Amino acid sequence: MDASHSELDLHSTGKGEGETVGIALLGFGTVGAEVFRLLDDNADAFAHRIGGPAEIRGIAVQNKNKLRPGVPSELLTDDAKALISRDDIDLVVEVIGGIDFPRELVLAALNSGKSVVTANKALVAAHADELAEAAERSGVDLYFEAAVAAAIPVVGMLRRSLAGDQIERISGIVNGTTNYILDAMESTGASYDEALAEATRLGYAEADPTADVEGHDAASKAAIMASIGFHTRVKFEDVHCEGITKITADDIVAANNAGYSIKLLAICERLHREDGSEVVNARVHPTLVDKDHPLASVSESYNAIFVEAEAAGSLMFYGNGAGGNPTASAVLGDVVGAARNIVHGGRAPGENTYANLPIADFGEVDTRYHIDMEVQDRAGVLEAIAALFAQHEVSLRTVRQEDGEDTARLIVVTHAAKEATLENIVSVLGELDEVEAVHSVIRLGS
Amino acid sequence: MDASHSELDLHSTGKGEGETVGIALLGFGTVGAEVFRLLDDNADAFAHRIGGPAEIRGIAVQNKNKLRPGVPSELLTDDAKALISRDDIDLVVEVIGGIDFPRELVLAALNSGKSVVTANKALVAAHADELAEAAERSGVDLYFEAAVAAAIPVVGMLRRSLAGDQIERISGIVNGTTNYILDAMESTGASYDEALAEATRLGYAEADPTADVEGHDAASKAAIMASIGFHTRVKFEDVHCEGITKITADDIVAANNAGYSIKLLAICERLHREDGSEVVNARVHPTLVDKDHPLASVSESYNAIFVEAEAAGSLMFYGNGAGGNPTASAVLGDVVGAARNIVHGGRAPGENTYANLPIADFGEVDTRYHIDMEVQDRAGVLEAIAALFAQHEVSLRTVRQEDGEDTARLIVVTHAAKEATLENIVSVLGELDEVEAVHSVIRLGS
Numbered sequence: 089m090d091a092s093h094s095e096l097d098l099h100s101t102g103k104g105e106g107e108t109v110g111i112a113l114l115g116f117g118t119v120g121a122e123v124f125r126l127l128d129d130n131a132d133a134f135a136h137r138i139g140g141p142a143e144i145r146g147i148a149v150q151n152k153n154k155l156r157p158g159v160p161s162e163l164l165t166d167d168a169k170a171l172i173s174r175d176d177i178d179l180v181v182e183v184i185g186g187i188d189f190p191r192e193l194v195l196a197a198l199n200s201g202k203s204v205v206t207a208n209k210a211l212v213a214a215h216a217d218e219l220a221e222a223a224e225r226s227g228v229d230l231y232f233e234a235a236v237a238a239a240i241p242v243v244g245m246l247r248r249s250l251a252g253d254q255i256e257r258i259s260g261i262v263n264g265t266t267n268y269i270l271d272a273m274e275s276t277g278a279s280y281d282e283a284l285a286e287a288t289r290l291g292y293a294e295a296d297p298t299a300d301v302e303g304h305d306a307a308s309k310a311a312i313m314a315s316i317g318f319h320t321r322v323k324f325e326d327v328h329c330e331g332i333t334k335i336t337a338d339d340i341v342a343a344n345n346a347g348y349s350i351k352l353l354a355i356c357e358r359l360h361r362e363d364g365s366e367v368v369n370a371r372v373h374p375t376l377v378d379k380d381h382p383l384a385s386v387s388e389s390y391n392a393i394f395v396e397a398e399a400a401g402s403l404m405f406y407g408n409g410a411g412g413n414p415t416a417s418a419v420l421g422d423v424v425g426a427a428r429n430i431v432h433g434g435r436a437p438g439e440n441t442y443a444n445l446p447i448a449d450f451g452e453v454d455t456r457y458h459i460d461m462e463v464q465d466r467a468g469v470l471e472a473i474a475a476l477f478a479q480h481e482v483s484l485r486t487v488r489q490e491d492g493e494d495t496a497r498l499i500v501v502t503h504a505a506k507e508a509t510l511e512n513i514v515s516v517l518g519e520l521d522e523v524e525a526v527h528s529v530i531r532l533g534s
Numbered sequence: 535m536d537a538s539h540s541e542l543d544l545h546s547t548g549k550g551e552g553e554t555v556g557i558a559l560l561g562f563g564t565v566g567a568e569v570f571r572l573l574d575d576n577a578d579a580f581a582h583r584i585g586g587p588a589e590i591r592g593i594a595v596q597n598k599n600k601l602r603p604g605v606p607s608e609l610l611t612d613d614a615k616a617l618i619s620r621d622d623i624d625l626v627v628e629v630i631g632g633i634d635f636p637r638e639l640v641l642a643a644l645n646s647g648k649s650v651v652t653a654n655k656a657l658v659a660a661h662a663d664e665l666a667e668a669a670e671r672s673g674v675d676l677y678f679e680a681a682v683a684a685a686i687p688v689v690g691m692l693r694r695s696l697a698g699d700q701i702e703r704i705s706g707i708v709n710g711t712t713n714y715i716l717d718a719m720e721s722t723g724a725s726y727d728e729a730l731a732e733a734t735r736l737g738y739a740e741a742d743p744t745a746d747v748e749g750h751d752a753a754s755k756a757a758i759m760a761s762i763g764f765h766t767r768v769k770f771e772d773v774h775c776e777g778i779t780k781i782t783a784d785d786i787v788a789a790n791n792a793g794y795s796i797k798l799l800a801i802c803e804r805l806h807r808e809d810g811s812e813v814v815n816a817r818v819h820p821t822l823v824d825k826d827h828p829l830a831s832v833s834e835s836y837n838a839i840f841v842e843a844e845a846a847g848s849l850m851f852y853g854n855g856a857g858g859n860p861t862a863s864a865v866l867g868d869v870v871g872a873a874r875n876i877v878h879g880g881r882a883p884g885e886n887t888y889a890n891l892p893i894a895d896f897g898e899v900d901t902r903y904h905i906d907m908e909v910q911d912r913a914g915v916l917e918a919i920a921a922l923f924a925q926h927e928v929s930l931r932t933v934r935q936e937d938g939e940d941t942a943r944l945i946v947v948t949h950a951a952k953e954a955t956l957e958n959i960v961s962v963l964g965e966l967d968e969v970e971a972v973h974s975v976i977r978l979g980s
Contacts, residue, residue, distance in 0.1 A: 126845060130700065136765070136888035137697055233695065239846035241687075241695030248694070249679065249687030251583055252866020254576065319582070382852070399572060399863035400685035403853035406828070407846065417845035420698020425883075434880010437871075442582035 102433035103178070109138065109427040110145045110176045112202075114168050114193055115184035116156065118412035119207060119234075120147070123181060123419050124159065137424050139431040142179075146171040172197045178430050181419060182206040191215055198222035198230065203430060205422040207234035207415055213308035213324040216315060220439035229426045229436045234418035236309045237262050237391045237409040241418070245395070245405065246316040247437055254398040255317040258356040259533065262309040264389030264410045265300035266332050266352040268292040270374075271387050273340045274349060280335055292389050302331035303352060303372040310354035313393075314370040317356055319443035328371040328450040335374055339528050342460055342499065346488075348376035349384040353533050359448050367448040375533035376458050382406075383533075451508030456485070456532040458501050459514065462524040465496040469522040476516060477502070480509050495524050501532065548879035549624070555584065555873040556591045556622040558648075560614050560639055561630035562602065564858035565653060565680075566593070569627060569865050570605065583870050585877040588625075592617040618643045624876050627865060628652040637661055644668035644676065649876060651868040653680035653861055659754035659770040662761060666885035675872045675882045680864035682755045683708050683837045683855040687864070691841070691851065692762040693883055700844040701763040704802040705979065708755040710835030710856040711746035712778050712798040714738040716820075717833050719786045720795060726781055738835050748777035749798060749818040756800035759839075760816040763802055765889035774817040774896040781820055785974050788906055788945065792934075794822035795830040799979050805894050813894040821979035822904050828852075829979075897954030902931070902978040904947050905960065908970040911942040915968040922962060923948070926955050941970050947978065 103109070111127075113120055124144060127134060135141045147159065148168035156164070165171050172180055172193060180197040184190045187210050194211065197204050199222055206212065212219070212232045223230040236242045237260070246255065261267050265287060272283040284301065287293035299305045307327040314322035332352050343350050353375040359367045377384045382404050386392040391409025396402050408414040429435055463469050470487070477484055482505040490497040502510065518526050549555070557573075559566055570590060573580060581587045593605065594614035602610070611617050618626055618639060626643040630636045633656050640657065643650050645668055652658065658665070658681050669676040679689045683706070692701065707713050711733060718729040730747065733739040745751045753773040760768035778798050789796050799821040805813045823830045828850050832838040837855025842848050854860040875881055909915050916933070923930055928951040936943040948956065964972050 122845065126698070133700070133765075133889070134698070137883075137886060239695075239699075239843075240849060241691050244690060244695045245687050248871060249685075249690045249867045250863065251870035252572070252580070252868070253685075253863040254579070319579075397685075397863060399568065399859040399866070401854045401857075401860055403686060403851070405849070405851055407849035411847075413845040414847055417696065417699040417843060420845070421695045422698070424697035425694060428883060429880060432881060434875060435878060437583075437874060440583060443579070 102429065102431045103140070105431060106140045107431060108141045108143050109430050110143055110178045111423070112171045112174070112177045112180045113144050113147045114180060114182045114190070116147050116149045117183065119183045119415045119419065122412045122416035123183065126416055126420055127423070134424065138427040142423065142427050145176055146174065168193050169196060172202065173200060178202060179423065179426055180204045181423060182208060183419065184208070187211050187214055194219060195222055198226055198228060201226045201228055203229040203231070203426040205231045205419055205426055207232070207419050209235035209305065209308040209312065213311040216312070216323070216439060217321055223438055227435065229429055230438065231422035231426050231436065232312070233422050234415045236312050237393060237407070238411065239414035239417040240391055240393060240405045240407045240409060241421070242313060242393050242405065243316060246313060250395070250397055250400060251437065253400050255395060256358050256398060257396040258313050258317055258393065259353050259383070260393035261351055261383060261386050261391050262354045262393065262409060263300055263306040263352060264391060265293045265297065266303075266306070267386065267391070268389040269301070270332060270335065270350055270352065273335070273337060274344065277337060279337050280333065301333050303329045306352060306354045306372040310356055310370040310372055313354070314356035314368060315439070315441070318358060318368045318445055319440050320368055320445040320447070321441045322368065322370050322447060326370060326447050328373070330373040332374050334528075336528070339460070339530060343376050343458070343530070346458070346499070346501070347379050348532070349379060350374050350530065351377045351383060351386070351533070353377070353383070355533065357453065359453065367446045367452070369448040369450065369453050371450055371453070373531055375531050377533050451506060451511070453507045454504045455507045455510060456502050456504050457510045457514070458499070458530045458532055459517070460497070460499050460527040461517065462495050462527065463498045464522050464524065465491060465494060470498070472520060472522045473498070473500070473517070476513060476520070480505070480513050482509060482513060548875065548877045549586070551877060552586045553877060554587045554589050555876050556589055556624050557869070558617045558620070558623045558626045559590050559593045560626060560628045560636070562593055562595045563629065565629045565861045565865065568858045568862035569629065572862055572866055573869070580870065584873040588869065588873050591622055592620065614639050615642060618648065619646060624648060625869065625872055626650045627869060628654060629865065630654070633657050633660055640665060641668055644672055644674060647672045647674055649675040649677070649872040651677045651865055651872055653678070653865050655681035655751065655754040655758065659757040662758070662769070662885060663767055669884055673881065675875055676884065677868035677872050677882065678758070679868050680861045682758050683839060683853070684857065685860035685863040686837055686839060686851045686853045686855060687867070688759060688839050688851065689762060692759065696841070696843055696846060697883065699846050701841060702804050702844060703842040704759050704763050704839065705799050705829070706839035707797055707829060707832050707837050708800045708839065708855060709746055709752040709798060710837060711739045711743060712752070713832065713837070714835040715747070716778060716781065716796055716798065719781070719783060720790065723783060725783050726779065747779050749775045752798060752800045752818040756802055756816040756818055759800065760802035760814060761885070761887070764804060764814045764891055765886050766814055766891040766893070767887045768814065768816050768893060772816060772893050774819070776819040778820055782974070785906070785976060789822055789904075789976070792904070792945070792947070793825050794978070795825060796820050796976065797823045797829060797832070797979070799823070799829070801979065803899065805899065813892045813898070815894040815896065815899050817896055817899070819977055821977050823979050897952060897957070899953045900950045901953045901956060902948050902950050903956045903960070904945070904976045904978055905963070906943070906945050906973040907963065908938075908941050908973065909944045910968050910970065911937060911940060916944070918966060918968045919944070919946070919963070922959060922966070926951070926959050928955060928959060
């Protein structure tokens with residue numbers, strides 16, 4: 089018994105059981121307020137789960153004179169840097185948003201030996217390398233579960249649960265705003281503008297919806313998921329990104345008729361080249377998802393992530409991917425993890441980019457196209473178009489023609505081919521005399 | 535920089551970066567063989583993820599002379615205890631199954647200061663307290679992700695990701711055999727015996743299917759999920775357990791007609807009593823799940839777990855809940871976690887039963903009943919039955935009558951009431967002159 093106790097002591101190089109972990113909360117918006125409330129309401133439970141009390145000892149806000157009911161005014165400060173540097177702060181929770189200012193604060197915290205929990209996807213996707221290095225140098229933890237799909241534990245699942253497996257593909261609906269808009273278009277027949285207006289009215293879209301509807305938010309999450317899943321540094325700018333602003337009510341109807349839903353997917357893929365080498369790709373684009381696929385039935389602002397791994401097979405995770413409470417849940421799960429390590433010693437698995445796989449150009453990825461075009465309504469047109477595909481060695485899965493007055497509508501679905509080849513075909517299609525207009529090109533998924 | 539390096543050293547009290555972790559593998563069935571193969575095939579990846587090589591240094595089997603292609607014979611031993619006690623073994627992986635013998639081995643390993651990864655749900659559900667104490671005394675880790683739903687990371691999600699949240703309810707399909715049988719009955723109209731025979735033929739059911747079809751396997755998993763989720767010791771014998779052997783083809787048809795699928799659910803619930811106190815309940819029984827609920831569409835042998843938490847809201851996890859590869863994936867995720875801690879120092883969150891909530895009797899739980907009975911086809915019958923429910927203050931949601939020759943079939947769906955009250959009503963129903971027979975009683979869920 090004595091021998092085993094000394095073994096225990098050897099492992100316990102943290103502050104020690106029962107000691108208080110001092111927390112600095114940076115930001116007091118929806119998420120920050122929820123984190124404060126839950127930590128306060130459930131103080132006993134947190135103390136038990138951590139191994140000692142967790143105490144918020146300061147809250148950095150822009151305007152410290154704003155009335156915040158329930159928050160002791162002595163906790164508020166507008167000097168975040170001074171708060172971070174205090175000796176009684178062990179753990180910094182960043183829920184400000186933006187990139188440059190939080191980057192400065194998070195780096196300052198890590199460099200001064202304090203663990204950090206952040207919900208900031210843009211920051212992590214842009215600067216993970218620098219932040220991970222700082223955490224590594226100081227021997228502290230950097231947690232960011234809330235940065236991808238809020239309370240859906242994507243980061244923990246990729247980093248820990250599947251740590252003994254090889255991940256082949258991650259595809260997911262990771263942006264609630266765009267899923268809400270696409271789902272509304274599908275269920276009500278609304279145009280993109282109408283659905284966006286409704287989403288804004290209901291609070292699902294921000295006043296400036298650019299980051300969501302152009303796919304930037306999803307691309308940040310794709311970069312994070314690909315980095316962890318493939319043990320390779322994938323940055324925001326490595327992600328091919330197309331948003332949903334060009335999707336029309338017509339596209340949705342055509343997709344529905346063909347048995348698909350249109351979803352904005354973040355896709356992270358390991359590609360096996362013919363020479364045996366591996367590369368990775370991450371991309372975000374509107375995708376036709378077969379209505380039988382579990383991702384097709386993800387409605388409203390819900391998120392879902394579909395993971396394919398060598399041994400585990402297919403796994404799906406589904407839940408609220410945004411919102412104050414679900415985000416606070418993820419932040420607090422991280423707070424317990426980081427605080428436990430501060431009390432008991434030990435560190436969370438950090439960034440690990442040992443595989444360092446090359447990032448494949450989007451052109452190298454195998455995709456399938458659904459092309460909706462207007463063609464001349466005369467003999468020989470289909471032949472000319474089929475010849476173009478054949479010439480590029482792309483075979484067609486289905487061809488559907490609907491006759492109009494002088495022109496006909498032709499919907500072509502291809503088999504898989506290199507993205508670059510398909511892109512090339514579409515640019516040539518547009519110049520054929522037989523083709524009046526290419527209305528839309530949407531890739532098939534999941 | 536120097537200061538931060540010494541900080542890092544302070545936290546690193548494990549074997550040290552780059553050192554080899556010696557593993558003893560107990561059992562070499564489907565899962566054991568897969569664990570061995572994957573660790574061997576991906577040795578480099580594991581070394582990077584752990585921080586040092588992981589080496590299987592011995593495999594305990596019943597018959598060490600059996601031919602096992604690809605396995606060096608010097609690794610095989612039929613003396614598991616001697617293997618565990620070897621100085622070059624740091625981590626013990628138990629994939630034998632059963633209870634008594636693995637219990638002895640796992641305790642021996644933990645007591646001698648070795649971390650343990652087990653896939654053994656029966657062992658953990660029966661002896662978690664004793665095992666957790668042994669791990670705690672020695673300051674080592676006990677991991678068992680594979681014990682619940684194989685590669686679906688239920689344990690990690692409850693223990694880590696939701697560590698900052700309050701879990702209210704966990705309901706899940708956690709047994710693939712019974713889900714396969716129920717799904718086959720629903721999709722083909724087969725009887726229970728026919729579906730079981732087919733499941734056995736295809737390898738979804740074991741030669742002796744008792745543990746699966748009687749719900750014991752699901753009850754073990756319910757005990758584990760409830761223990762972690764509610765920070766309370768819930769043992770196998772605390773779980774109310776009913777299997778699927780009495781479900782008839784008729785029940786399935788009646789359920790379908792009413793818009794339900796019948797699923798064997800494991801349900802773990804936090805109950806809020808009127809006096810403000812909390813109790814927990816865990817149970818396994820066939821349940822009518824609304825066809826719109828995500829659990830209703832879980833087909834074949836797939837598993838899915840639906841979690842409701844205070845801040846996170848509803849989350850669902852879906853995947854292969856059994857099989858050699860998915861189970862090996864979960865075991866290896868745990869191996870990476872445990873081996874990382876051996877190399878770097880630190881410990882995983884262990885058992886934490888601080889909340890120690892009382893376990894509610896099943897009779898205290900609110901349930902809803904779907905009662906299918908044969909009644910006399912005459913005036914006044916419905917009145918007598920309705921009076922019985924009213925007398926117990928149970929209100930009815932729907933009453934459907936189908937006329938037969940001399941008798942009528944009456945299907946009653948109740949609103950929520952205490953299980954004990956509903957049980958009592960059913961026992962009285964069976965004795966009413968107006969009731970010829972109570973064909974089936976199935977609870978509504980999820």
